Amino acid sequence: MLAKRIIPCLDIRNGKTVKGIMFENVVDVGDPVELGAKYARDGADELVYLDITATHEGRKLFADLVRRISEHLNIPFTVGGGIDRVEDAELLLSAGADKVSINSSAVRDPGLVDRIAGGFGNQFLVVAIDAQWQDDRWTVFINGGRIPTDRELFSWAREVQERGAGEILFTSMNHDGTKNGFACDALRELSGQLTIPVIASGGAGRKEHFVEVFERGMADAALAASIFHYNEIPVPELKEYLKKNNIIIR
Amino acid sequence: MKVAIIKYNAGNIRSVDHALKRVGVEALVTDDHKAILAADRVIFPGVGEAATTMKYLKERELDRLLKELTSPVLGICLGQQLMCSWSEEGDTPCIGIFDQPVKRFPEGGLKVPHMGWNSLDRVNGELVPSELKGTYVYFVHSYYVPIGEDTAAETTYMVPFSAAMQRGNFYATQFHPEKSGDPGELILKQFLKL
Numbered sequence A: 001m002l003a004k005r006i007i008p009c010l011d012i013r014n015g016k017t018v019k020g021i022m023f024e025n026v027v028d029v030g031d032p033v034e035l036g037a038k039y040a041r042d043g044a045d046e047l048v049y050l051d052i053t054a055t056h057e058g059r060k061l062f063a064d065l066v067r068r069i070s071e072h073l074n075i076p077f078t079v080g081g082g083i084d085r086v087e088d089a090e091l092l093l094s095a096g097a098d099k100v101s102i103n104s105s106a107v108r109d110p111g112l113v114d115r116i117a118g119g120f121g122n123q124f125l126v127v128a129i130d131a132q133w134q135d136d137r138w139t140v141f142i143n144g145g146r147i148p149t150d151r152e153l154f155s156w157a158r159e160v161q162e163r164g165a166g167e168i169l170f171t172s173m174n175h176d177g178t179k180n181g182f183a184c185d186a187l188r189e190l191s192g193q194l195t196i197p198v199i200a201s202g203g204a205g206r207k208e209h210f211v212e213v214f215e216r217g218m219a220d221a222a223l224a225a226s227i228f229h230y231n232e233i234p235v236p237e238l239k240e241y242l243k244k245n246n247i248i249i250r
Numbered sequence B: 001m002k003v004a005i006i007k008y009n010a011g012n013i014r015s016v017d018h019a020l021k022r023v024g025v026e027a028l029v030t031d032d033h034k035a036i037l038a039a040d041r042v043i044f045p046g047v048g049e050a051a052t053t054m055k056y057l058k059e060r061e062l063d064r065l066l067k068e069l070t071s072p073v074l075g076i077c078l079g080q081q082l083m084c085s086w087s088e089e090g091d092t093p094c095i096g097i098f099d100q101p102v103k104r105f106p107e108g109g110l111k112v113p114h115m116g117w118n119s120l121d122r123v124n125g126e127l128v129p130s131e132l133k134g135t136y137v138y139f140v141h142s143y144y145v146p147i148g149e150d151t152a153a154e155t156t157y158m159v160p161f162s163a164a165m166q167r168g169n170f171y172a173t174q175f176h177p178e179k180s181g182d183p184g185e186l187i188l189k190q191f192l193k194l
Helices: A032-042 A056-072 A086-095 A104-108 A111-120 A153-163 A184-193 A207-215 A235-244 B014-022 B033-038 B050-059 B062-068 B078-082 B181-193
Strands: A005-013 A016-021 A024-030 A047-051 A077-080 A099-102 A125-134 A137-142 A147-152 A167-172 A198-201 A221-224 B003-006 B027-030 B041-044 B073-076 B101-104 B114-119 B136-141 B151-157 B159-167 B170-173
Touching: A005 A032, A005 A198, A005 A235, A016 A032, A024 A032, A032 A047, A032 A056, A032 A235, A047 A056, A056 A077, A056 A086, A056 B014, A077 A125, A086 A099, A086 A111, A099 A104, A099 A111, A104 A111, A104 A137, A111 A125, A111 A153, A125 A153, A137 A153, A147 A153, A153 A167, A153 A184, A167 A184, A184 A198, A184 A207, A207 A221, A207 A235, B003 B014, B003 B033, B014 B027, B014 B181, B027 B033, B033 B062, B041 B078, B050 B062, B050 B078, B073 B078, B078 B159, B078 B170, B114 B151, B136 B181
Parallel strands: A005 A047, A005 A221, A047 A077, A077 A099, A099 A125, A125 A167, A167 A198, A198 A221, B003 B027, B003 B041, B041 B073, B073 B170
Antiparallel strands: A005 A016, A016 A024, A125 A137, A137 A147, B114 B136, B151 B159, B159 B170
16 A cells, blocks of 8 residues: 655755744754755655755755765655756756755746656656635745735646646645644645645644544645654654554555 | 666666665666676666657667666666556557556546555565565556566555566566665665676
């Protein structure tokens, strides 16, 4: 049986791992390669590295980091942040990234989804969507959750699936940073509407939240950052707990 | 030992190279016929689309070369699929080492692509050591090779399929050993020992 995936997310700024609380106030939590290797040893199923600097100068630096990660890591990893062009994705692919994740750039230029998926395969492209529940709809935000758009979560997710996205990474801005659990109802709806895997993000605080997100939320994978970085829930302990609760886990 | 990784227009060849380094082998990434023929082990990796990739291989006569190799060859993911006779992906005639078609996973069932860690339910013990029965390895694919006489390991996703294959000196895995943690590295080491 296909196992549910546990994915620690590492935010990178200037080559260092950081974690944003509610997208603001970042704190240094270590070296990206070291931390990634530790998670792989602990049984993480995949990793996401998000470059939150993503300036022109920073990008070259990030590609070098991606090369180092690829050399040391024996599990799959996704990289994201500042991928605006096919060339940006190609540079990261040639550095050894298994997947790239795009977010704001897909909203600004939906054709980018077609071009990256067409060029390198659907499996290479994760489309990340940040959305907030407001006025009875899930509004899609860009620029790290700062700018609302006229897009709505479900129709946007279906559109990018149609355009060739291989996975959707959905972050509920209402839940992110709260540690009160994932947006299970929206996730369930999303998973039901899509034929590609859904990665849940935002709200992980307790082990029970992961059981909920896989059972009620029907997520294929769950992503979290601070609970792992601050060792509030060690990955091995979480996986043991999920197994006990009859979730299929590697 | 000389290991050649066949270079073509496919994704993430780098990660195979890095995985070999981790198990202590320096490989040559090349599309040069002489270098491939001279290698003790040949790895045919692959992430990509069948028709485009076959076209690329044919233009360089790499399809013919692969079939004629006598040293152990390991196809990975799309590599395994292209070593079969035909793929439903783009209705593509393939290299024809394994006498098997490549089919798309059925619609309306589970999510496609089959992405993530799945278990090796049956293994034949040669390429995939028997102690890895039940172990999880990493898959990413939308097409699969049905069970047949060349099946060397079996996994189920909607249908049982060939997670690994073998015929003579030709070996293949549908999963990515280079991304499958310690079990994956064990399989790569095993291939180098064959």
